[in-house]
Amino acid sequence: MTIEEAERTRQPGPATGWAALRPMLLRLHFYAGVLVGPFLLVAALTGLLYVFTPQLEQHFYAHELHVPASSQSQPLAEQVRVATSALPAEELEAVRPAPSPTDTTQVIFEDPENRASYFRTVFVDPHTAEVRGVLETYGSGQALPLRTFFDQLHRNLNLGDPGRVYSELAASWLWVVVLGGLVLWVTRRRSRIAAMFKPQVRGSRRRRVLSWHGSVGLWIALGLLFLSATGLTWSTYAGANIGELRSALAWETPSVSTDLPRPAAGDVGMDRVLAAADAHGLSGPVEITPPGDGSAYRVQEIGRSWPTQQDAVAVHPGSGEITASLPFADQPLVAKLSRWGIDAHMGLLFGWVNQLVLVVMAVALICMIVWGYRMWWLRRPTRGFGKSPERGAWRRVPNRILVPIGIAALGIAYALPVFGVSLLIFLVVDSALGAISRRRAAA
Template sequence: MSVEESTAREPAAPPQRSEEPWWPALRPLVRRLHFYAGIFIGPFLVVTALTGLLYIFTPQLERAIYDHELRVPPSPVTQSLATQIEVAREALPGAELTAVRPAPTPTDTTRVIFDDPDVEGSYYRTVFVDPHTAEVRGVLETYGSSQSLPVRTWLAQLHRNLHLGEAGRVYSELAASWLWVVALGGLLMWVRRKRSSARSMVAPQFRGKGRRRVLSWHGSFGLWACAGMFFLSATGLTWSLFAGENVTAMRSALSWETPAVSTELPRPPAGDVGFDQVHAAAIAHGITGSVEITAPGDGAYKVEQTERHWPTQLDAVAVDPAGGNVVEELRFADFSLIAKLARWGVDAHMGLLFGLPNQLVLAALAIGLAATVFWAYRMWWLRRPTRGFGAPPERGAWRRVPGRVLAPIILAAAFIGYAMPLLGASLLLFLAVDAVLGARREKGV
């Protein structure tokens, strides 16, 4: 009898946690988490990807659908803002004026924004005025600081909450919370996978069939998309329902908030020079291009740039209504690095920062993400027995992880679960379901 045969017949000794290399011990745990998280979060990721894909090209949709409201023939004659505001008031009698966005080019309309009591939340009624003739080109409902028009707003809310209100935001937060987890787990398993050539790591197999071929497409596409997945997860969480509040609290505690120009005055203004003189004062201080002039109320006017394409232009000034002089200014160059990164991250996530190239990258990422999820479910189906569904990786993998590796993982999971409540709650649900299924299997139920 050979030594190999003798060894093969002897019962294997139980693995020693302290002596086992960290990755072979950790891999089954990562694989099991990747499996359960992928099965659970896959539908949410697909919906997020497809609704995001629809949203990406809304700037072009807006220009096509609302061309009459947005564009006018150029002319050397320009009416005063006061005149344009007056005709806008006639179009919406009784509405409270909120802000004005003067036409940035001779072919653009002026937006006169009203706070309509019949419209809730961050919705406004905006009158579009020809700056050359003072003709009202249309009245539309707009949303938020971006002044999204109806089609863009509808698609944005579809992506954000499926038009289910605040409760619907749970779906998108679950997707953002788990996306980086499944991406990281998949990346670790794919990079450390044994293979015959480096090419098979970065390119899919065009020949062959079955689960191995599907895995090559799933893994290679996931590898190329990983950086984008991490980015979308991080930026998506910043305005999520629960984790977003924790992000805001952390930024506040660390003084990383986005600064804002103050419009407070030592005393109520004694007069009002009007929007035209305020606009001129802002231009004299370099606040040019696309700007929004916010009505003063009991304080100063605020004039802020609104250009969210690269290079970002978000300089702002406060102008005293009484004398038309600038009393405070804020430059985007003076923002903290974190505030700049937050601004750039959100704008890139929305496809605005770098224009069409930004949109094309996001579109490719959305399609790639949906395809990667499809291949994951395909592998699960191919792995199934003759009857039933595909089996998950073996249970109890965590017992083989070295303590020096397992302890930091547990601590990190607890911290992340606290910071991202939906991730933490769903992880606990995974563990509970897994324990119940394991107990039933041991009892032969």
């Protein structure tokens, strides 16, 4: 009798509670792992390549980023004038004054092709006002071309917006796979609780592989759930829904008001604006955004390591006075959590410690995916033993459990559209395979 015939003729008795739910969860975990595993593997590998790009950036672009220290310095206005002369046809976006005597000033211009989040940046020696280079930069972190390449590789495989579906698919399913595997591993029968945390080095090959897969997953589960949640905030479809929810609940990240009651007469210039912000307590690297019609300068701290420095002030262009301020400490908790979550996901929050943790999680996730496929290979039907979890296990789940699960799944599918569409595809494919197997068995 074949496996499919056995499934067709099996007459399962009534089951309740966890005994009914476990086979369904096992099948979901199995198929999600097999089918989404390649996307998770690519995300882990590309994320691993990205982790140390900030250090590589400092090395490969040392000429543009760094200068010899000197006691002499040129006015910030002169540095901006020289940078503007280098790109006379482009509009000034912002200025990042040199934060130390060995750093350059970054004068940021709008991207000539109007690509979102892309800029052209002129790097100026603050001591001589010499242009050290002009490079394309990306995002609020001013990523240079090397880091931008690996950032986009991780985000969308350098395929643009269509490629972002891959990363959203991985982030949408990662938390499902992790939670499902966590429940299955914790509820597994064992003689000692400690066995959950310690991989086995003895026993059959499959038992050893399962032990490593489960115990390592238990150790890194919290970190993977964090990466899934923060990754979804950047995604195309789920990210839009998350943004709408934050807006509806007034959880958006606030910005300092630069509105003025009347247009300013004259302009005190960036040097006085920077001095006013410094006198107000802003320190470290800052970014100065020039005023528009009827608005003030905005000066924003851009330090993203711990403790986070993200205070902002508005400076009147006519008088150089502070017109508004927004300390990071006064921002809503959700806005702070969002800032910290993004920075931790990028490896910026705690410096090299943050980067090391990301490396460990990426390597562990890669190993877990490989172990998962290895378990399937050891159980493949052609070896004469084992099989994938039984088809149709959901029919044994009582309605009082199945109905709430279905309602929750619909809600999650609405909030995470890529998850919903891929889940529907999985169900259709699984049903089609079941129908084919039954037809063959009947023939």
